[in-house]
Amino acid sequence: MKSFDAIFIGAGQAGPFLAARMAETGMKVALIERKFLGGTCVNAGCMPTKTLVASARAAHVARRGADYGVQIPGEIAIDMKIVRDRAETIIMNARNGLSSWFGSMKTMTVIYGHARFTGPKEVVVNGETLTAPKIFLNVGARPTIPDMPGLADIDYLTSTGIIHLDSLPKHLAIIGGSYIGLEFAQMYRRFGTEVTVIERGPKLASREDEDISDAIADILRSEGIKIHTDVKDIRFAKSADGATIAVDSETIEASHVLVATGRAPNTDDLGLDAAGVATDKRGFITVDDRLATNVEGIWALGDCNGHGAFTHTSYNDFEIAAANLLDGGDRKVSSRILAYALYIDPPLGRVGLTEKQARASGRKIMVSTRPMSKVGRANERGETKGFMKVVADAETKEILGAAILGIEGDEVIHGLIDAMNAGTTYPVLQWSVPIHPTVSELIPTLLGELKAV
Template identity: 80%
Template sequence: MPGFDAIVIGAGQSGPFLAARMVEKGMKVALIERKFLGGTCVNAGCMPTKTLVASARAAHVARRAADYGVTIAGEIGIDMNVVRKRAETVTMNARNGLISWFDAMEGMTVIYGQARFEDARTVVVNGERLTAPRIFLNVGARPTIPDMPGLSDISYLTSTSIIHLDVLPRHLAVIGGSYIGLEFAQMYRRFGAEVTVIERGPKLAPREDEDVSDAIADILRDEGISVHTNADGIAFARASDGISVKVGAGVPDIDVSHVLIATGRTPNTDDLGLDRAGVATDKRGYITVDDTLATNVDGIWALGDCNGHGAFTHTSYNDFEIAAANLLDGESRKLSDRILAYALYIDPPLGRVGMTEKQARASGRRIMISTRPMSRVGRANERGETKGFMKVIADADSQQILGAAILGIEGDEAIHGFIDAMNAKAPYPVLKWAVPIHPTVSEIIPTLLGDMKIVQ
């Protein structure tokens, strides 16, 4: 029975880096991965999807060339095979880089296979029993497949399979109006497909404030995407030339060629034998952890998507940083210290940090808010991309920034001014008197903060 100082199950954005740090400390580590190194980000998430988003934006800008005085003869064409291969190249370069890194690392044993607990210190993989006093779970998540009438009777796509599509859909129905679905909706519309987004709830991007959700819907509709919310009767049936999608009462059935199911993610925790180790999960299957990412079982930690504390590459990587700081560096870092920030990569993107207005109001604080349309931003006007707005929320008494949203050109970058200020616990007047570079998106932030007003 091979013994290790640590076993890491899953090679996403936490496990491999923690394994590498432990090897640097002279430990003997087993890294077990059932499929590909790099996890969702490298293989089915950020890297391939943002590569596809870049191709879609290139097509969009090419179609707008005349707006900038640039003449392009003929129609703008899309070669989906080239688009797909470009995304696959980015993925393979990253995956192969990880393989080379670990191959050169003494003390690291990479094992491909399905790991299952035999007990709290023993893992079985490929029929071999491995033991370690420390076990780290970084097993990620997969697309959720909902129980919808007729879904099992049709062929459908998920966020994992659609990145390998090498044909342009005639009409793509996106089931789910949250972040993943919206990115693919705009992407495929820009590739040239007809696109319909169908959301069961009352608004798109349901985590966001209503003004942000409404603006997102306007951006998508302006590009010719059909949006149906409050879809309470979603069902599917085969049709002679594709798939018939039922939306609900009062809406005609929609004839489509492809269906993308984008209704959330499910943690990959149901086939690990967690019960044999005594590891607790919540009702959705997420592994419960404390403020240091430790599970209820001594010697077992859960990192990344599978612990339900962030479904992003950067939160997963931060889990690695927390675990490494506490276990290897003698520091004391906590999950609760993290200020959540993320982006929605439609174009223009949404950058978000901290509380929404709704959350801030519910907290009982006296709050201050300021907003600015992107049409007031010089960079946006110079680029001819003025859709969206900025919004910041602060505590009226402490003057601490509680949250911010930038839906607009380069919003995913400009939001970092607020992220940094919040992590530094700087009151908003500190940014108000900053002298930003002109012409940038961020230069409007001091003006935005100068108009903060208390709201009831």
């Protein structure tokens, strides 16, 4: 048996950074990873997919060159091997960087293997037992595969596998109309693939307000993406060219199928029962406001605790745990204001409550919207799709939430994220003097047009 001050299971975007903080203080830590350092973000999520998005946007901008007076002779061609290699280079650079960093720490031991609990203070990995008074779980999540007739009989892709494609699909059918599926839909359409999105729910991006969802659908349809929503029956059959998909009364012939119907936590094979660690009905590890599980000395960070499925929320879990355990702080998950983005083009930046959620809270609310066609920067750049939206409390003047669907929306939203975290009311922010010409300069105007609804 080997003893450590702390054991970390999973090397995503929370645990390793806390492990490093502890190692820097001289604590003896073990970091156990069954596959690759960096978790989903580095290996199958943010970094490779946004690299692919960048390649797809380059193709899209090149095709629009004539609109800006730029003549590009010949057809725009896509070399998927180069596209893939760019993404894999980004992956390996990040992964190798982490390996070098962790390897330089004298009191950190990195172990590759599958760890399982044998008790609340003990885990077994590669046939060896490790023990520590503190154990941190950062095991992430994986794509879920729905039980659909015939799906098991065909070859299909998930978000993990599709990033390694080195040839262009003829027709990509995407099962699931949420964030991951929509990003791949636009990406591959811009590469030149025929794309169909199939969603069981009544709208795309179901978390969003209806006007946002409708605008997202309009953006994708304008690029030639076919969208089926409110689908009642989906059936698959293997075909010579890929798969035949029966969607209600319509038949779709697809060369490739991407299943993007959600993610499930990697908690089912950790031996949590042996440690007494509780999970909810979906398998997420139950934690309190400081990320501690029901078992003393065990914490759960990142996607596996169900309190955020984003790299930035995982990293914030590290910040909360580090502040509380190492810096004498008292930070809480409930203090976090959730923000995220959808990386279609133009992107959606989101923070706080939707209008629907604000109404359901029983508050008296105010709402303001502004089309991107009335934003100078959008017109100058020739990218006027989407709109801006903000929701505020009519009585307290608190900014409750916002959505920026439009050019640079993922960056512009940070002005509102910062204001909300600082507790700045909208009348104060309304009198800021932003830089012209930018998209952000319209935030005061947007706030000034808030009306009770």
